[in-house]
Amino acid sequence: MSDPLLSIEDLQISAGGKAVVEEVNLSIAPGEMVGLVGESGCGKSVTALSVLRLLAEPQIGVTGGRLIYDGTDLRTLPEKRMEAIRGDEIAMIFQEPMTSLNPVFTIGAQMAESLRLHRRLSARAARDEAGALLARVGIPAPQAALDRYPHEMSGGQRQRAMIAIALACGPRLLVADEPTTALDVTVQAQILDLLDGLRRETGMAVLLITHDLGVVSQYCDRVAVMYGGRIVEEAAAETLFAAPRHRYTEALLATIPAANAPGAKLPAIPGLVPPPGQRPPGCAFAPRCRHVIERCRTEMPPLDGDAHKARCWNPA
Known part of the structure; x- marks a missing residue:
């Protein structure tokens, strides 16, 4: 793989003194499509907005880490230089075009x-x-x-x-935040095919933010799974779908219709993503996990691994 075009390093984002995003590390190479997946409220969109420095400060802002784009930390640039990059070298597709x-x-x-x-x-x-x-x-x-x-x-x-x-x-980097939300299946496929074709044609890197695992499996080279403000698993798409390690990823994949018998009721993950300020001291997924052990409740697991990373004390 070529050198990263974007490297997110130890990103921390806070709102009202509460941590929204913690210890996020993610890189994207030219021509690569990386999927960032997870339930609503896990921190995907604020991570994306931080790359373009579009967070609504001072209510919410980056409080730590680096955003290295083409060798330069975007956090250190004056706003005028950032304006020149935003929309030119780095562009974003927002969730809802009617409001954007x-x-x-x-x-x-x-x-x-x-x-x-x-x-x-x-x-x-x-x-x-x-x-x-x-x-x-x-x-x-x-x-x-x-x-x-x-x-x-x-x-x-x-x-x-x-x-x-x-x-x-x-743009050299496109951030696509739920680009097919509220569109019918046929139009979704057309738009995703379009983005995929353009990145292959131009070498543009794409950060695709979505909760649709079917989209990720079809279009993304790598996947990062986010939960409770942290990345809990990262791997090549093929590897992650074949052998998930984090119990949250395992539970997410079990909800895909293709993983269940035709007509069967789809399994659901009980409970909700804990909001900032109410996350447990250990793994944030522990209260919802069927495979929880005592260590999960009290100690935060590190993101371990090389090509396939997971943050889990009792991996699948």
Whole structure:
């Protein structure tokens, strides 16, 4: 594997004096798609937002660690330099395009803004490039679509427009936060195929944040499983799905329909992810784990292993 484009090192994020994310270490190489998975509330999205320095400070902010992008710690950069990187070298697709797109500007105007800012294009050249990008992401009649407002487009078209905006400046790293949420299965597959094709074509690295393990197994090279603000397992996708080590990963995989008999009731993991400030002193998954031992309740396990890492005292 080539040198990492992004290395997240010992990341700590706090809100109101409570730890939201702790000891997160993760790297992504050029051309690689890494999946970050876990239930809602485990810290996936705030980890992603921290990379682009988009956390709502001072309410929530990075309190420790480094975010090394292409050899430079993003935390040390002045905001003006970060603005030049954000949307140009590092881009993000947000969960809900209807709230991420500005409702009072046309799609074309929103795309042109990024192109004119980062690529210094004229108004005419920016519009032409925006139309070409919409065509590339599969929006029919792209020139006409430039003059539509977000509410005039379907959910799938809005999401494609968000992808086009994110890809406008040819980013080296794309952070995709639940990019297919609330879309039907056919549109989901089309959008994920599009992202996968683009990263293979351009060498763009992708951090894919999702709770859909089926998507991860099909598209990702590596997977990091997050629970209670920490990464609890990390491995190549094929390895992790074939032989999970952490009991949380094992329980997640058991909920996939393909792992159960046709028509059978899918198993559920009892309980909820503990919120910040209420996590137990040992493994955060211990209160929900069927294989818990006493050490799990009192002592935090380290993230052990080389190619396949897991944070578990009683691994599968």
